[in-house]
Amino acid sequence: MLSLVSRRVRNSLVLLVLATLLCFTLVVSAPGNIAVLIAELRSPNASFADIQKIEEELGLNDPIPVRYAGWLTGALTGNLGISYKTGEEVGPALASRIPVTAMLVAGGGTVALLLSLVFGFAGAMWPRHWPDVAGRGVALLGASMPSFFVGALLIYAFAVELRLVPTFGLAGPSSWILPWITIGLLPAAVLSRVVRVGLEEAMARPFALTAVAKGLNRRAILFRDALPNIAPTYINALGAQTGVMVVGAVVVEPLFAWHGVGDLFLTGIRFRDFMVVQACLLIFISFFILLNLLVDIGMIFTDPKLRRQGS
Amino acid sequence: MSTSSPILTVRDLCIDLFTARSALRPVDQVSYSVAAGETLAIVGESGSGKTVLNFAPLGLMPLGVSIHVSGSIRFDDKELVGMNDEALRKLRGGSIGVIFQDPMSALNPARTIRRQIAEVAELHLSLTSTQAEARALDLLKMVRMSDPEARLRQYPHELSGGLRQRVMIAIAIAAEPKLLIADEPTTALDVTVQAQIISLLKDLQKRLNMAMVLITHDMGVVAGIASRLAVMYAGRVMEYGPVQTVLTAPRHPYTMGLIDAIPRAEDLPGSAFRGLPGMPPVLGPPIPGCAFVERCRHAVATCETTRPLLAPTADRHVLAACPIVNRSSEALHAG
Numbered sequence: 001m002l003s004l005v006s007r008r009v010r011n012s013l014v015l016l017v018l019a020t021l022l023c024f025t026l027v028v029s030a031p032g033n034i035a036v037l038i039a040e041l042r043s044p045n046a047s048f049a050d051i052q053k054i055e056e057e058l059g060l061n062d063p064i065p066v067r068y069a070g071w072l073t074g075a076l077t078g079n080l081g082i083s084y085k086t087g088e089e090v091g092p093a094l095a096s097r098i099p100v101t102a103m104l105v106a107g108g109g110t111v112a113l114l115l116s117l118v119f120g121f122a123g124a125m126w127p128r129h130w131p132d133v134a135g136r137g138v139a140l141l142g143a144s145m146p147s148f149f150v151g152a153l154l155i156y157a158f159a160v161e162l163r164l165v166p167t168f169g170l171a172g173p174s175s176w177i178l179p180w181i182t183i184g185l186l187p188a189a190v191l192s193r194v195v196r197v198g199l200e201e202a203m204a205r206p207f208a209l210t211a212v213a214k215g216l217n218r219r220a221i222l223f224r225d226a227l228p229n230i231a232p233t234y235i236n237a238l239g240a241q242t243g244v245m246v247v248g249a250v251v252v253e254p255l256f257a258w259h260g261v262g263d264l265f266l267t268g269i270r271f272r273d274f275m276v277v278q279a280c281l282l283i284f285i286s287f288f289i290l291l292n293l294l295v296d297i298g299m300i301f302t303d304p305k306l307r308r309q310g311s
Numbered sequence: 312m313s314t315s316s317p318i319l320t321v322r323d324l325c326i327d328l329f330t331a332r333s334a335l336r337p338v339d340q341v342s343y344s345v346a347a348g349e350t351l352a353i354v355g356e357s358g359s360g361k362t363v364l365n366f367a368p369l370g371l372m373p374l375g376v377s378i379h380v381s382g383s384i385r386f387d388d389k390e391l392v393g394m395n396d397e398a399l400r401k402l403r404g405g406s407i408g409v410i411f412q413d414p415m416s417a418l419n420p421a422r423t424i425r426r427q428i429a430e431v432a433e434l435h436l437s438l439t440s441t442q443a444e445a446r447a448l449d450l451l452k453m454v455r456m457s458d459p460e461a462r463l464r465q466y467p468h469e470l471s472g473g474l475r476q477r478v479m480i481a482i483a484i485a486a487e488p489k490l491l492i493a494d495e496p497t498t499a500l501d502v503t504v505q506a507q508i509i510s511l512l513k514d515l516q517k518r519l520n521m522a523m524v525l526i527t528h529d530m531g532v533v534a535g536i537a538s539r540l541a542v543m544y545a546g547r548v549m550e551y552g553p554v555q556t557v558l559t560a561p562r563h564p565y566t567m568g569l570i571d572a573i574p575r576a577e578d579l580p581g582s583a584f585r586g587l588p589g590m591p592p593v594l595g596p597p598i599p600g601c602a603f604v605e606r607c608r609h610a611v612a613t614c615e616t617t618r619p620l621l622a623p624t625a626d627r628h629v630l631a632a633c634p635i636v637n638r639s640s641e642a643l644h645a646g
């Protein structure tokens with residue numbers, strides 16, 4: 001098992017290096033000249049010589065491998081360059097935004113986790129009864145509406161009409177609810193089907209008949225026999241849906257005026273702010289690689305066949 | 312032939328089976344009984360209804376099949392036909408233990424052997440999980456598992472077929488059942504392992520004084536372990552009686568054919584297989600006459616129309632459902 005885990009970790013590290021190369025390529029090939037920008041920021045009427053001096057300072061004339069090494073050490077210490085648009089350092093701006101996005105995705109993930117387990121399990125427990133039908137309905141709804149539409153609908157109903165929660169912003173628990181539901185509904189829909197269908201398939205397998213022969217009731221069989229068998233599939237799907245939520249943050253954060261990484265990324269793209277875009281991409285890609293690693297390890301731990309390999 | 316009164320008595324059991332596509336009667340007026348410490352073997356070709364007969368009344372049918380049961384099954388002074396689900400559930404795994412044919416798929420791949428055995432003791436013997444896990448260890452010793460402590464921590468995929476079947480047996484006897492039903496427990500196993508499993512079952516049955524119903528294809532197994540034999544054909548019992556008598560002097564043409572088909576030592580290598588000619592009938596609505604008529608060389612016209620009932624033969628311990636062969640006794644049978 002350990003060897004399996006360490007192999008996955010090694011693969012992830014390789015991917016991470018490739019990801020940094022990709023982001024660096026973006027920096028190198030960025031149009032426009034950062035030196036011009038910085039020179040203009042320093043003094044409105046900078047001369048050609050000034051610009052050349054800054055180019056020298058920034059190492060823009062160094063050979064590519066040297067520039068990559070410099071960029072990488074910078075990135076590792078949180079120095080991700082300077083925004084073309086604002087002239088601010090990208091690193092600190094990003095650092096202040098990561099917790100916002102993390103909170104959005106973690107909250108949405110919790111919503112998805114709870115809803116999917118409750119509805120998926122209830123549906124399998126009482127097939128074709130009201131929890132099953134309701135679960136399918138919500139799943140269909142969640143899967144067929146884009147998140148900006150869900151968000152707009154929720155804002156209209158709960159913030160504008162009922163005035164239960166703020167329409168936007170990030171101020172205390174009441175302002176968290178709508179964004180969490182908005183971002184978590186689609187994953188909840190997908191995952192509840194994963195649970196529902198997975199449990200049903202497990203219940204049709206011969207070991208479920210053995211469980212019946214033991215005298216266990218249906219609830220116990222679903223919990224003890226069926227659930228452990230869908231764990232690897234569920235973890236896999238949960239990982240994929242977490243990815244979906246990170247992408248969804250790009251839409252949901254601006255909708256609720258949450259200043260997260262998604263919102264920063266969108267602004268960066270709109271203003272062709274390459275330094276911001278590459279920094280966001282670096283964060284996103286690193287997160288996806290980490291997520292994949294966690295999913296792999298989760299699957300190794302929940303699948304007895306994988307767990308025993310190489311130990 | 313057994314002295315004690317039977318713990319399981321099946322009378323005129325009929326089971327109709329309905330799926331999305333078909334309706335059929337795989338069990339048709341079946342009667343038999345088993346006493347504590349006794350083994351009844353049920354033999355019959357594939358599809359003759361052995362599994363449905365034993366498992367459907369216990370609520371052990373795969374999903375998507377609905378059944379209708381009529382007749383009577385008295386077990387331990389309780390009537391099982393029409394019993395409510397909850398009462399039936401308490402019997403399953405408690406006073407009735409069950410072993411399935413395929414040990415490779417009958418165990419849960421995602422759970423340890425320890426939990427899969429222990430939960431039965433928790434449920435039916437009201438043990439705490441620590442006590443139940445200690446009992447799981449005892450049970451693995453009872454089913455003669457080597458290195459039982461290590462086995463408890465393992466998962467099914469780490470065990471061979473024979474070991475998995477031992478685990479299945481441990482699960483079945485965990486609550487010391489009064490009746491053990493084993494559905495072809497050795498069919499899926501290697502020949503060498505088959506004999507070990509059969510002798511294990513025999514020993515456990517003695518030790519726990521269980522009644523046992525053993526479904527099998529193997530006449531060798533029947534002779535070694537069972538005291539009584541029921542021969543099934545197309546959902547009906549064709550012959551029923553003490554094993555030795557039925558095997559040496561069958562009274563029903565179908566049984567005669569079955570026994571004749573067993574390979575013998577004096578068979579020349581490559582000699583023709585002496586099977587019964589023809590195929591068993593496709594099950595559907597109840598057959599009006601004798602189900603065996605199409606393959607029977609003793610058949611007469613009335614066999615097509617009148618259903619022969621299980622009736623005592625010249626040896627009154629043996630019942631056979633063939634009035635033609637048993638009408639005027641020995642002369643016909645000898646042929």
Ligand SMILES: Nc1ncnc2c1ncn2[C@@H]1O[C@H](COP(=O)(O)OP(=O)(O)OP(=O)(O)O)[C@@H](O)[C@H]1O
Pocket residue numbers: 328330337355356357358359360361362363364373376594
């Ligand atoms: N799940 C099912 N769905 C539909 N028909 C079934 C099902 N199980 C059994 N049957 C039908 O019931 C009849 C009896 O089947 P059963 O499994 O009891 O036979 P069997 O004697 O146990 O055969 P085998 O020796 O192959 O196990 C068969 O003809 C089969 O077609």
Ligand code: SF4
Pocket residue numbers: 563564565601602603604605607608609610611614619632633634635636
């Ligand atoms: S009743 Fe007729 S068909 Fe059936 S076994 Fe006897 S002789 Fe053969």
Ligand SMILES: [Mg+2]
Pocket residue numbers: 361362363494
């Ligand atoms: Mg069978």
